[in-house]
Amino acid sequence: MQVTVLRLGHRYMRDKRISTHIGLVARAFGACELVMDLKDPLVEESIQQVVSEWGSSFKVHTTENWKKYIKEFRGDRIHLTMYGININQCMDKIKETPKDKLIIIGGKKVPSEVYSLVDYNVAIGNQPHSEISALSVFLDRFFNGTGLDKDFGGNKKIIPQKHGKKVLENQKT
């Protein structure tokens, strides 16, 4: 079962840092790819740089037609929005099926069609906050925290310390 994140409403320059962080959160918390509705080489390069140093097979793609992408996705389509059903009430049902998951997050106002194209509109609480926080809470709950124990098999590996930093280099065989 694979999890893909679809980022809608990316704006050049203004959203570079946020979209990069979405990719990093998606990778670190267990998703396998990020799909953007606009090609932004700077965002792709920043994420790929992390992948090449720290590992995983995480990918970044662009779709030219997000509507078609959502319609044709084979699996559960889950839109994160403060207007949806509280995650506390729907996560058990989402976990029941072993289908692939598409997690959709917005930036600027999400087109209203998205709400009816998906299988679930999920709220990480019904208060406004951010796409980065919504994605991280969703993935952590979905994977029951196991994403945080994953070995990414990268060149660099952190040896956790109570104090200070220890990083091993050239770990990839």
Ligand code: SAM
């Ligand atoms: N009015 C927007 C909404 O529909 O949630 C808030 C816009 S917010 C700046 C950008 C994105 O953050 C939203 O498109 C949504 O994906 C995510 N987001 C913000 N608050 C959220 C919440 N409470 N639950 C789930 N997603 C949220």
